Amino acid sequence: MTRLQNIIMLSVVRRGIVWSRFEKTPPMPTYLVAFAVNDFVSTSGMTKIWVRKDALAQVKEAQELTPIFVTILEQWTDQLYALSKLDQIASPGHHGAMENWGLIIYK
Secondary structure (H helix, E strand, O other), X not given: OEEEEOOOXXXXXXXXXXXXXXXXXXXXXXXXXXXXXXXXXXXXXXXXXEEOXXXXXXXXXXXXXXXXXXXXXXXXXXXXXXXXXXXXXXXOOOOOEEXXXXXXXXX
């Protein structure tokens, strides 16, 4: 199983219970906090896309375009992307989309 969250995980401690420690996030609204537990596989790079194993070949274009879109938005808004990662989850059971900061979820 894979666990995903808004920000990079720093460490995991296993002493009967699994404790995960994460980087500190910039201040953000609580509705943008996100986590997911799944058995998906991912593309590589700063912007990872997590999908079912049989759908990995379908996300090549999105993998290539995401960094370009982030750069365009940074230039347009004159604001740098504030987090250390940007993951996306293509979840077939998800209805609609949610643009959580650092972990975008869509169908």
